[in-house]
Amino acid sequence: MKIIQKPSPYFNERTAKIDMLVIHATATETLADTFGYLIEGQGPAPVSAHYVIDRDGTVYQLVDESKRAWHAGVSFWGDMTDLNSHSIGIEFQCPAVSADELGTFSEAQIEAGLVLCRDIMTRYHIPLENVVAHSDIAPGRKKDPGKSFPWNRFVAAGLALANRRPKCVNQSPRPDIIPKKSGEGTTPSHPDPDI
Numbered sequence: 001m002k003i004i005q006k007p008s009p010y011f012n013e014r015t016a017k018i019d020m021l022v023i024h025a026t027a028t029e030t031l032a033d034t035f036g037y038l039i040e041g042q043g044p045a046p047v048s049a050h051y052v053i054d055r056d057g058t059v060y061q062l063v064d065e066s067k068r069a070w071h072a073g074v075s076f077w078g079d080m081t082d083l084n085s086h087s088i089g090i091e092f093q094c095p096a097v098s099a100d101e102l103g104t105f106s107e108a109q110i111e112a113g114l115v116l117c118r119d120i121m122t123r124y125h126i127p128l129e130n131v132v133a134h135s136d137i138a139p140g141r142k143k144d145p146g147k148s149f150p151w152n153r154f155v156a157a158g159l160a161l162a163n164r165r166p167k168c169v170n171q172s173p174r175p176d177i178i179p180k181k182s183g184e185g186t187t188p189s190h191p192d193p194d195i
């Protein structure tokens, strides 16, 4: 598949091997808006993802797979944390239809997503249970990729499980708040913004 390189400066080094795929939707009006956040740092904090799939099915690579992109934020999956270190993050270009709800996805981008996900999962032997929505790993805090995301297509293609649900053994009532080890109460953990 043809992939257009569109480098983002927002990445650092992984501290874990790749064993997870995180699916996102951008909730932005245009691809230019998305690149504004993911490449030009126009959001409140720098964020990034490895790939963006536009509505016409064009795939852009922003961060090398070997590097840690900044898309998952504070998140958990079972006993796994620092999911940015574990995962490859794919953003589907998709406008929001309201503050709470994302729009639908185009056939071209679904098809490109299926090809890209299969390729990544095959190369890294990513287990099916580790193909997750951003909302799975940050429940209560993130809603993307939203109810319209065609998980049934990914399940039918053998790329995701039908019964995905949040698996957050460390989940607190507010997953964006992490208790301090010193016992000084809680503090917003903000070195890890997301999109």
Ligand SMILES: [Zn+2]
Pocket (backbone or CB within 6 Å): 023, 024, 025, 071, 134, 142, 144, 194, 195
């Ligand atoms: Zn997201």
